[in-house]
Amino acid sequence: MNYQETLNFLYEALPMYQRVGKSAFKKDLGNTIALCAALDNPQNKFKSVHVAGTNGKGSSSHLIASILQEAGYKVGLYTSPHLKSFTERIRINGKAISESSIVGFVEEHKRDIEEIGPSFFEMTVAMAFDQFAKNVVDIAVIEVGLGGRLDSTNIIKPEACLITNIGFDHMDMLGDTLPLIAGEKAGIIKPNTPVVISERHSETEEVFRQKAIDEHAPISFADELGLPHYETALKGKHQEKNVLGVQGLIEVLVKQGWKITSADIKNGLLNVLENTQLKGRWQILGKDPFVVCDTGHNKEAFEYIIDSIKETEYNNLFMVLGFVRDKNVTELLKKLPRANYIFTVPNVPRGMPLAELKEITTQLDIEAVYIEEVNEAITQARIEAKANDMIFIGGSTFVVAEIDEL
Numbered sequence: 397m398n399y400q401e402t403l404n405f406l407y408e409a410l411p412m413y414q415r416v417g418k419s420a421f422k423k424d425l426g427n428t429i430a431l432c433a434a435l436d437n438p439q440n441k442f443k444s445v446h447v448a449g450t451n452g453k454g455s456s457s458h459l460i461a462s463i464l465q466e467a468g469y470k471v472g473l474y475t476s477p478h479l480k481s482f483t484e485r486i487r488i489n490g491k492a493i494s495e496s497s498i499v500g501f502v503e504e505h506k507r508d509i510e511e512i513g514p515s516f517f518e519m520t521v522a523m524a525f526d527q528f529a530k531n532v533v534d535i536a537v538i539e540v541g542l543g544g545r546l547d548s549t550n551i552i553k554p555e556a557c558l559i560t561n562i563g564f565d566h567m568d569m570l571g572d573t574l575p576l577i578a579g580e581k582a583g584i585i586k587p588n589t590p591v592v593i594s595e596r597h598s599e600t601e602e603v604f605r606q607k608a609i610d611e612h613a614p615i616s617f618a619d620e621l622g623l624p625h626y627e628t629a630l631k632g633k634h635q636e637k638n639v640l641g642v643q644g645l646i647e648v649l650v651k652q653g654w655k656i657t658s659a660d661i662k663n664g665l666l667n668v669l670e671n672t673q674l675k676g677r678w679q680i681l682g683k684d685p686f687v688v689c690d691t692g693h694n695k696e697a698f699e700y701i702i703d704s705i706k707e708t709e710y711n712n713l714f715m716v717l718g719f720v721r722d723k724n725v726t727e728l729l730k731k732l733p734r735a736n737y738i739f740t741v742p743n744v745p746r747g748m749p750l751a752e753l754k755e756i757t758t759q760l761d762i763e764a765v766y767i768e769e770v771n772e773a774i775t776q777a778r779i780e781a782k783a784n785d786m787i788f789i790g791g792s793t794f795v796v797a798e799i800d801e802l
Contacts, residue, residue, distance in 0.1 A: 399495040402502050403482060409509075410516040427514040428548040431522040434508040438522075438529035442472065444552045445645060448540040448581045449560025451697045452594060452638045455630055455677050456560050457539040459642045462671040463664030464535060465489055467656040472528035472536030474549070476517065479675055479691075479797040486524045488531050490672045497527060517541050521548040535654075543570050545583020556648045557584050557591040557613075558641055561634075562600045563696030574599040582607040590614040590648045594641025618644040624658075628665040632678035632690070633707065634700035639665060676796045678704060684783040686710060689802070691793040693719075698728050701790065705733060710786035712736060714777040717791035718770060719753065720746040726756055728791070735788075736780065737764035740773035742794030770798040 397405060432439055447457045454475055461473040471489055478484040483492035501523050502509070509519060521541075528536045535555070540547045544559075562578045570580045578600035585591050585607045593604055596617045608615035618640035628639050643661065650656050668674060678701075681687040686708065692701050705713065713735040719725045725748065739757070741747045750766045757764055767773040777787045790796060 397499060397503070399499055402499045405502065406516060406519065410514060410519055423546055425546065425548065425551060427512055427518045428521060428551055430512050431505075431508060431514050431518060432525060432551065434505065434512070435522060435526050438525040439552050441529040442533050443535040444472075444538050444554045445535065445649070446538050446540065446549065446552060446554040446557045446584050446586075447560070448544040448547075448557070448584045449594065450563040450577070450581075450694065451692065451700070452560035452634065452641070453539050453558075454691075455635060455674070456558060456594065456638045456642050456645075457537045458672040458674040459628065459630070459638065459665060459668050460558070460645060461487075461490075461537045462668040463642070463646055463656065463661050464537070464654075465671050466664040466667065467654070467660040469534040469654075470532070472524070472531070472533040473672060474521070474524040474528075474536065475539045476520065476541050477793060477797075479793070479802065484673075485520055486527050487672065488527070488533060490670075492673070493527055498523070501526060515548075518548045525552075540581075540584060543580040543583070545580050547584075550584055553586065554589060555652060555654075556645055557586065557589060558594065558645045559584070559591065559604065560594040560638060560641055561696060562595070562597060563694060575603050578603040579607075585611050585613050585615075587611045588613060590616070592641055592644035592648060593617045594644070595619075595637050616644055616648075621647065623647075626662055626665050629667065629669050630674070630677055631680075632700060632704045634697075634703075635678075675802055676793070679802070681789075681799070681801055682787075685714075685778070685781040685785040685787055687778075687787045687789070689789040689796045689799060691796045692790060693723060693792050695724070695727055695731070698731050701788070702731060702733060705786070705788060708786055710784065711782065712785040714738065714781050714785060714787045716740060716770075716773045716777050716787065716789045716795070718742045718773075718795040719748045719791050720744070720794065721748045721752070722746060723748075723792075725753065726760070729756065729760055729762060732762075736777075737762060738773045738777055739764050739766050740770045740795065741768055742770065742792050743798060744794050747792075747794065770795055771800050774799065 676691040718740040
């Protein structure tokens with residue numbers, strides 16, 4: 397198979413959460429363990445750090461990787477979902493793995509994949525571990541896909557763990573209270589393995605402390621570490637808390653003997669976009685009008701986004717938004733600022749049709765324009781917006797993924 401045929405095989409043969417949602421989520425680690433065993437357990441052949449959380453885990457993973465790269469280490473980075481290309485999920489020193497690596501992996505292990513029947517995510521995780529082992533990385537930064545306790549990434553034995561913000565997302569799978577959700581995220585805390593919590597919350601703090609006690613794992617909260625203030629290239633108010641958590645994690649690694657200087661931290665935070673090719677986090681796409689996109693797609697993420705919008709100067713605000721069906725769209729829309737709304741549909745099976753969205757916006761008395769295709773919606777916003785206006789594009793990772801100019 398060529399690269400496109402290989403991707404088609406993976407998309408069609410393996411249930412993909414990004415496309416179909418909950419039905420692709422496996423509530424045990426059996427498939428991942430079996431597939432990695434067939435690969436001679438590559439996850440045991442490199443050092444790692446593990447990053448979980450509702451919001452901020454992707455940004456934090458990229459920041460950690462960037463700092464480690466600045467320190468001179470060969471760094472693997474596994475994140476999900478991808479925006480433009482599947483290869484984005486697996487990077488080494490910021491460079492996405494080659495298409496031929498993906499084709500070769502599937503060719504070599506197609507029989508195991510077909511016999512075990514993993515989900516798309518389970519297969520991707522195993523592929524990442526295999527690539528990091530074969531390329532002999534010094535350390536890999538592994539981002540949890542969903543939850544933590546039962547996430548496919550949770551078979552590694554990391555040097556340290558980081559848990560970022562905890563919020564209401566994927567409640568049908570992780571629980572409908574913050575303590576229950578935190579309990580799932582806390583599942584990445586390993587025996588005798590340090591864990592850093594980026595953001596303290598009264599409803600979740602005891603969950604993390606108790607799990608750390610149970611696992612004899614040293615625990616620290618970033619806000620109690622007295623860390624210096626560093627700037628980062630990632631914009632948006634929420635990045636301040638992410639940076640504190642990242643610094644806390646790096647401090648743990650330094651205590652373990654990893655050679656990382658304050659200059660490495662400073663440069664890693666500032667050079668994260670160049671070092672890791674991160675896209676979609678408060679990413680500026682244009683000026684006059686000011687155009688920005690963000691992949692934030694739940695209640696807490698929207699609160700951060702709205703805070704960042706409030707700090708931006710503009711005359712009129714245009715918002716191009718699309719959603720997936722398994723989000724509480726009503727709650728998200730209630731938080732939005734006064735704006736000229738253009739609603740659209742991400743091109744995935746989970747995408748919320750405009751008819752359903754219009755029912756919700758009508759109940760909330762939101763006046764809007766409805767355009768099916770994402771880039772046509774963006775074009776309409778650009779036609780209407782003047783030089784001193786602002787255009788925000790988001791609502792779903794999959795809306796951002798479709799932006800032509802990204």
